[in-house]
Amino acid sequence: MAETKKPRTKRCVVCKTSLAILAYSCKCEKQFCINHLPAVEHACSFNYRDSSQTQLSRQLDVSGLTQKIMKI
Numbered sequence: 001m002a003e004t005k006k007p008r009t010k011r012c013v014v015c016k017t018s019l020a021i022l023a024y025s026c027k028c029e030k031q032f033c034i035n036h037l038p039a040v041e042h043a044c045s046f047n048y049r050d051s052s053q054t055q056l057s058r059q060l061d062v063s064g065l066t067q068k069i070m071k072i
């Protein structure tokens with residue numbers, strides 16, 4: 001007989017609650033329920049500080065800023 005396997009339901013990594021429709025993914029690429037979505041609640045491994053520093057340095061673009069100041 002051929003056995004039919006049920007598709008696995010998505011579950012929260014912390015509390016194992018079934019995430020039928022509302023599955024929230026964090027920047028650490030794991031899925032959580034709404035209660036465990038904040039980084040403090042699930043001990044997130046994503047480094048928010050480094051990502052924000054790189055984003056800020058891209059936005060400031062120091063070399064372009066100094067050229068504008070020299071023209072004035």
